[in-house]
Amino acid sequence: MRISVRQLQIFINQYEEIPYEAVTYLTGECNYGGRVTDDKDRRLLMALVNIFYSKDIVEKSQHKLCPSGLFHIPADGDYEHYLEYIRTIPEQVPEIFGMHENVNITKELQETKMVFDSILLTTGAAAGGAGGGGSDEALSDIVNDILGKLPADFDLDASMKRYPVVYNESMNTVLVQEMERFNNLLRTIRISLINMKKAIAGFIVMNAELENIARALLIGKVPDAWMKRSYPSLKPLAGYITDFLARLNFFQEWYENGKPTVFWLSGFYFTQAFLTGARQNFARRYTIPIDAVEFDFEVLTKDTADLPGDDGVYCAGVYLEGARWDRERGSLVESHHKVLFEQMPIIWFKPMKKVDISMEGCYECPTYKTSERKGTLSTTGHSTNFVLMLKLKSDFPQAHWVKRGVCALCSLDD
Structure with missing residues (x-):
């Protein structure tokens, strides 16, 4: 200063x-x-x-x-x-900072969440230390309920035979790799829950890791042991399991019915691999170096599609925070009062040569996996949270939406 x-x-x-x-x-x-x-x-x-x-x-x-x-x-x-x-x-x-009035609601929600998280942690610690029969019964019900919903692991051998490595179709590799990642998470959840059942019955010792898992399950939070193997998520336990099962179902339908017309962008464990696969298909089809290819974006006016685009991919499952999309005008506009998130229609990710992409009249909208909007640099060279910059049409200058804090999210917190 x-x-x-x-x-x-x-x-x-x-x-x-x-x-x-x-x-x-x-x-x-x-x-x-x-x-x-x-x-x-x-x-x-x-x-x-x-x-x-x-x-x-x-x-x-x-x-x-x-x-x-x-x-x-x-x-x-x-x-x-x-x-x-x-x-x-x-x-x-x-x-004064250029923010929308809805930011006050967001701030108050975050403060409320922090208070209740602190209360739940205190309650959970007390419940865990008590070790009463009532808590064991409740824990057993939660464990049995989740175990009953988990499907079998993906058959990777059958998947590789049905979707082999093909030069002109990188999505086969993306599918098999995603199945492998979700298998690892699925096994982690299943094994920990089976061990939890044994510990409740007294067949094995309730060690520190199982105690932490039990404490998290009782207060409705996702255990840390699961999150170490998981994709980023801020959802509570019930929302996390529902979302996890929906992701497994998305890839199971892909395996059974073939490549989907519209991809659920939020469903991928490693979203960057999927986007790289889409660019790679385009680069190989037109014999262009992949380093010279980037996405242009077209927001459609519909939520479903029967046929895929000529090049690139149709994607759904993206939410806007800080603004909304006007389907009639085809551009970003101000959020409605007290509406914090707006779901986007289908977005066409169109691979193009970088030199052919124009940024005029557009807002470069950062896209994140969660509303936390921060991540760490993983061993793959990608952020654990940031996905890419969406190019969205706007009648306002880019600085207006930057000050509004407008971003796209792949997953909400509920």
Whole structure:
């Protein structure tokens, strides 16, 4: 902050015309941006800096910093005048940052969730320590209920025979690899539940790992032992099992009925492998280096499709947070009041040469697997949460949606 102020003072005192681009770059990209490693965070930082490093602030009287004019640059005056203006500024108004009013609801929901999570953890610890018969009976019911819903493992040998490695169809490899990943998770869940039944019956010792699983099951949370082998998810136990079974069913139907017309993007364990497979099919079909191929995106007006597109893939199961999609206008528009998420219609992922893709009139929308919007760099070189940037048509400048915090999600928290 001190360095940025000194630089701004130098530019104001030594230049007849303030070089706004230079000042913005030094403050946003160098002084602050140098400490920000994520490119999406730097994009937001620059959008916020541009609110205040503007020619209009200097040239216009009482320049508005937000559409309502609630925040504005005060008129010239003495020290007390400025203090009086500061006292009139309301607290916790997201508009100054360019956010939608729905962000207040999101904040309150997160705070409520934190409180209840803390209560559940305390209750679960007490229940686990008590070891009463009632908790054993409830735990046994949960274990039997989940075990009864789990299907058999995928037959990988039969899958590889039915969907062999073919040069022109990378989706065969994607299917088999996804089945293998889900088999590993399925076995982890099944074995832990079988051992839990034995421990409740007294046939084996209830070790620390089983105690942690029991505590999580009793308070309706997904055990850490499962999450170590799982895809990212913020759902509670009931929602997680329902979602897990839906994913298994998606791949079982793919195996039985052939490649689907519309892919459930949220259903993949390793989404990046599926997207790479779609690009690879296009690159091999037209003999183009895969490094020169990227996706263009077309949002359709329907939720179902009978025939696939000529190239690329149809994908569904994507939600928008911070904005909504207007099907009639075919562009991003403001969210409805008190509506936090909007499901997108089918999106056509169209592979194209990078040089042929235009970004004019579009918003680059980051897509995440969960609403946590953060992840770690895995051994594959991909983020564990970030998927890709969706290109969505918009009548607003990109900075508007950046400040709104608009993103696409593959999975909700419920």
